Structures are given as structure tokens and as C-alpha cells.
Amino acid sequence: MATLIPHPDRAAIEAQVLGITCDLLRELGNTSAIEALKGSADLERDLGLGSIERVELISRIERSLGTSLPESAVADATRLDDIIAAVAGPPGTGGANAIDQAPAKSLSGAERNSGAIPSGLGQASSEVRTQGFTGAKVTYDDAGLCRRILETIYGIYAATVFFVWLVLTWMVVLLMPRGQAAARMTSVALRIYFRVVGCPISLEGREHLDAYGACIYVSNHTSYSDVLVVLALFPTNYHFIAKSEINDMPFIGTFLRKLDHFAFERNKLRSRSRQAEQIEKALLRGESVFVFAEGTFTAQPGVRPFQLGAFRAAVKTRRPIVPVALRGARRFLQDGAFLPKPSRINVIVRPALFAASDSGGREWSEVLRLRDETRRIISGHSGEPLLSASGGGNRAENGPS
Numbered sequence: 001m002a003t004l005i006p007h008p009d010r011a012a013i014e015a016q017v018l019g020i021t022c023d024l025l026r027e028l029g030n031t032s033a034i035e036a037l038k039g040s041a042d043l044e045r046d047l048g049l050g051s052i053e054r055v056e057l058i059s060r061i062e063r064s065l066g067t068s069l070p071e072s073a074v075a076d077a078t079r080l081d082d083i084i085a086a087v088a089g090p091p092g093t094g095g096a097n098a099i100d101q102a103p104a105k106s107l108s109g110a111e112r113n114s115g116a117i118p119s120g121l122g123q124a125s126s127e128v129r130t131q132g133f134t135g136a137k138v139t140y141d142d143a144g145l146c147r148r149i150l151e152t153i154y155g156i157y158a159a160t161v162f163f164v165w166l167v168l169t170w171m172v173v174l175l176m177p178r179g180q181a182a183a184r185m186t187s188v189a190l191r192i193y194f195r196v197v198g199c200p201i202s203l204e205g206r207e208h209l210d211a212y213g214a215c216i217y218v219s220n221h222t223s224y225s226d227v228l229v230v231l232a233l234f235p236t237n238y239h240f241i242a243k244s245e246i247n248d249m250p251f252i253g254t255f256l257r258k259l260d261h262f263a264f265e266r267n268k269l270r271s272r273s274r275q276a277e278q279i280e281k282a283l284l285r286g287e288s289v290f291v292f293a294e295g296t297f298t299a300q301p302g303v304r305p306f307q308l309g310a311f312r313a314a315v316k317t318r319r320p321i322v323p324v325a326l327r328g329a330r331r332f333l334q335d336g337a338f339l340p341k342p343s344r345i346n347v348i349v350r351p352a353l354f355a356a357s358d359s360g361g362r363e364w365s366e367v368l369r370l371r372d373e374t375r376r377i378i379s380g381h382s383g384e385p386l387l388s389a390s391g392g393g394n395r396a397e398n399g400p401s
Contacts, residue, residue, distance in 0.1 A: 010088040014039060014084050016061075017084050018039070020057070020060050020061055020064055022034055023060075026383070030327075030383070031383035033046065037080075039081040042078060042079055044078075048344055055146060055147050151342065154342050155338075155341060158197040158339070159339055159340060161196055165193045165196075169186065169189045172185065172189075173258050176258065182258040182259055183236035187232055187234075190229075191232045191233075193228075194345075199342070199343060201232060201345045201347070202344075203234075203349070204346060204347070205349030208322055208349045208350065208351055209349060210235060210288075212320045214283045214286045214319050215288050216279070216289055217289070217322050218291050218311075218378075219324035220294060220303050221295070221296065221297040222326050222330035222382075223332065223333045225329045225333040225345070226292065226329050229326065229345050229347060230290065230324075230347065233347050237287070238287070238289060239287060239290065240259075240289075241264070241275065242256055242264075243263065262275070262282075264278075275309060276309050276313060279291075279310065279313045291309070293307055299330075299335040301330060303384055305387075306371050308367055311367045311371045312363075312367050316363070321353045321370055322353075323350040323353065324350070325380075326346075326348075326382060328343045328346055332345060353373055
């Protein structure tokens, strides 16, 4: 009768699967899901793993464990426990790779004493191992190719929809009076766009919006999609601080002018000084501003050093800084990429930070304190590390959130 070759220890397999899943969630920037990571976690609801992310997870598990999972078991998996069972088998049984072992023929006394193994069995065992490793590699390569094809199809679709959306919305905004009406219309149109392309966007900490009067929203900068997400989710009573060259871009420049956002030339000292004055005057008029304090973005994850203009304005006008963390937007449209990727984008608004009321004579130290505290909070909630001034990957320790 055929017997099963037992699979390695189930607990060890479970630990490996959880570790691989944790690494994937960290790469996706979904650090909040790591807290819910356990065998009973729902792949989509608890961990936020859509179909493409699940294909990537399965391929990593197969590569790490040198196994090939049954297609039916993977397709029906809704929890991590389902994947673990597909690899290790139900408790007390062999795993997915358990194979029938042919009954061993009787050995002669000389064979038993010499420890000799029949050549047929040795050759069969070697062939099974070779086929197993080859199958795992082919499965991994196929899964990777499938993922890239799906991402490319999605990217072409999302980009095409965006260009159609851009032209149609631009024509409408062009005919509208500048200000709040154009801003509200753009916000609604952007929410429709993200829904149509299947990119979930969410706002956490809505109670901190407009809770402090005029304020300075300070955010990390991860991709060109940052502005689109903020426009879609935030109220319309604020001014973006943008580079002047964006004002000259086709279509986009029209949106900035119609929505009453500010622009400046970042390479000219006089322009930067005018920008600081413009921010301060807006705050004193009771108008909020939104600043990407890094000033630029790259493909490398991480929060770069912040420029000081927003924090100086906060100290001079006694208006609060409201930290805003963007998570997932870098994956949606990474710097240097032309096509969006499937992603889930979260915008997290944290409680306001105020300059010390008795900071007279030490304004500079208050500017630096606000900058450093804001940066630590954004790093903690975006799931990205603090980077050095060089941006070359030297990482500082993440501070408290």
C-alpha cells in the first residue's frame, strides 16, 4: 500500500508563511495590516491583498519553500490559514507536496548490512526532487510573468481613463469661475476617476480637518498622484504651494489657476521669500495652505529632509502645523514610471502641532522642533523611514507617531 512522505513541521511552515506575508505588507507600505497578521486573517479584508498581491504572495511562498501549490487550493483561499493548509496539509497529514512512495522491495541480508539502497529507488528519488525544484521555478516564473502582464494591462487602462478624464474635466473647469466652485467640481471628478480605475482611496483623521481654523497642512511627497488624492479627499478651502513650472504645464496649469493655488520658482531665493510672505498673508486672512515639505520626490521610499518655509510661517503667525501622511501613492505611480500600478492609497491626518507660546527670542529652535516632530509623525504613519539629506539610503531611526 502506498504511504505518504511526511511534510516538514507545520508550525515551522506557518511561521515562514507569516514572515513572507509580513515582508510583502511592509513593501506595500501597509504597516497597519501587519498588526492583524495571523493565520485567521482574511487576505483581502484584514490584509488588503487583492488578486495581484495574492499572486505575488503565492509566488514568494513557492520560491521560499521550494513547493508548488495546487491551483484550486490557491484560487479558493480566503485566509492565510487556507494557504498554510495548502502547503502543510491539514494538521496530522502530509502537505501539498506529499507524494506516493512505492513499497520498498525486500533487501537481502548483505544489502541490509552494507546499507545499500536499490538503484531504482535512489534514481526515482533524485528525479522527484529535480522535478519538484523545476516545477517550483516554472510556477514562480509563470506567476511573475502573469503579474507583470496584469499590471501592464491595468496601467494602460488607468492611464487611458486619466487622459480622457483630464480633457473632459479641463473643458468643464475652463468654463467655470475660479475658486470654490471649480475646486468642488474637480474634487468630485477625481473621486469618480479613482473609483473607475479601481484604486481605493481613504481619509483617516477627518476630524482634524478645519478643526483649528487657518493652518498649514504638511505632507510627505511620494509621486505625481499625491496632488490628485489630496484634491479628491480634502475640503476645498486651502491653497496648494506648487512649483511655478507646474503652472505652465498643459491642462494642469489651468487647474492650479482656477482653483486659486499658489506657485513659486523654487530655484530663486527672491521667489522663495515671496512664497513665505504669501503663505503668511494667507494664514493671517484665515486661509489654510497645503505644503509638500520635501519639495520633490523619488522612487526610493523614505521621508526626506523638510524645507523650513512652512514651519517658519507657523511660528511667525502662531498658526498650527497639521501633519498629513500619504501611504500607497508611491506604488500607484512611482517616479520614473509611465503607467500606474494597482494600489490602495491612504491619507492620514494627525492632530495639530503648535509653536510654543513663549518662544520669543528662540524662534529658530521652535522652527526646527516643529519640523523634526512633524517629520517623525509622518514617517511613523506613512510606513516609510526617515532618510538623510543625501537621500542615498542612510536611514535614521523612526520616531514616535
